[in-house]
Amino acid sequence: MMRVKLISLFITLFFINQLQAQVVDKKANDILNKLSAKMKTYINYKIEFVYTLENKTEKIKQSKNGTAIIKGDKYSLNVSGQRIISDGKTVWTYIPDADEVQINNVNPTDDDALNPSKLLSTYDKNYKAKLIKELNQGGVMTQIVDLVPIKGKNYFKVRLTIDKVKLQIISTEIYNKNGSTYMYKVSKFLSNLKIADSEFIFKASDFPGVEVNDMR
Numbered sequence: 001m002m003r004v005k006l007i008s009l010f011i012t013l014f015f016i017n018q019l020q021a022q023v024v025d026k027k028a029n030d031i032l033n034k035l036s037a038k039m040k041t042y043i044n045y046k047i048e049f050v051y052t053l054e055n056k057t058e059k060i061k062q063s064k065n066g067t068a069i070i071k072g073d074k075y076s077l078n079v080s081g082q083r084i085i086s087d088g089k090t091v092w093t094y095i096p097d098a099d100e101v102q103i104n105n106v107n108p109t110d111d112d113a114l115n116p117s118k119l120l121s122t123y124d125k126n127y128k129a130k131l132i133k134e135l136n137q138g139g140v141m142t143q144i145v146d147l148v149p150i151k152g153k154n155y156f157k158v159r160l161t162i163d164k165v166k167l168q169i170i171s172t173e174i175y176n177k178n179g180s181t182y183m184y185k186v187s188k189f190l191s192n193l194k195i196a197d198s199e200f201i202f203k204a205s206d207f208p209g210v211e212v213n214d215m216r
Contacts, residue, residue: 028129028145031162038167044071044195048188051079055180066184073106074200085202090216092202100211101202127158134164142170154178 045068052063066079073088081096086106093102132144140163147158159173168189174182204210 025130028131031131031143031145032129035162035167035169042191044191044193045069046190046193046195047186050183050185050187052183052185053180054183055178057179060180069195069199071195071197071200074197076199083202085200087197087200094202094207094210098211099207099209100213101204101207103202103212103214103216105216132159137161140170141165 048065048067050063051066052061054061064080066077068078069076073086075084075086077084083092083094085092085094089106091104091106093104094100095102127147127149130146130148132146135142135144143162143164145160145162147160149156149158155174155176157175159175161170161172162168163170169186171183171185173184176182204212
């Protein structure tokens with residue numbers, strides 16, 4: 001479930017539309033406010049990203065491709081075959097290795113649950129933001145902003161790399177206390193697409209033989 005939690009964090013940080021982290025410096029707050037205003041103009045979002053796990057001490061480095069579609073509280077994630085889908089009320093988690101889908105109700109009291117609106121509205125209580133630097137990366141002017149959890153998390157820092165002109169997140173790096181770093185680098189971002197609500201419902205008929213584990 002750790003991967004699910006980390007993906008939920010990444011998705012929430014990418015789709016900032018209510019984020020007002022506690023102010024460490026005014027510049028960081030201004031950047032997040034501009035990013036927030038820009039993201040509010042979108043009806044829905046689709047991103048393609050590369051997820052990389054690295055732990056230098058353990059000599060581990062592995063990358064996987066993923067996609068995410070978000071429309072309000074509805075979302076559909078696919079990372080190397082593992083799918084997490086929600087219509088805002090129910091969450092389906094498909095585990096390909098076990099050919100199993102787990103069904104749960106959305107928990108409105110869980111701050112770490114994969115619920116974009118819920119997460120976004122609580123970040124002001126959970127993080128402090130600081131602008132680290134502005135950096136030209138391959139001709140793109142970027143802003144590096146760190147978010148530091150105020151209370152206990154498995155990670156001690158989240159670093160956002162933001163395109164200053166487009167006001168879009170280029171990458172999110174999550175620094176775990178066990179020495180692992182999780183990076184989500186956005187390769188494609190699309191918005192305001194024609195997306196049917198059926199996209200956010202798991203259809204067992206599309207997975208013949210899947211074991212259904214209803215945990216509601």
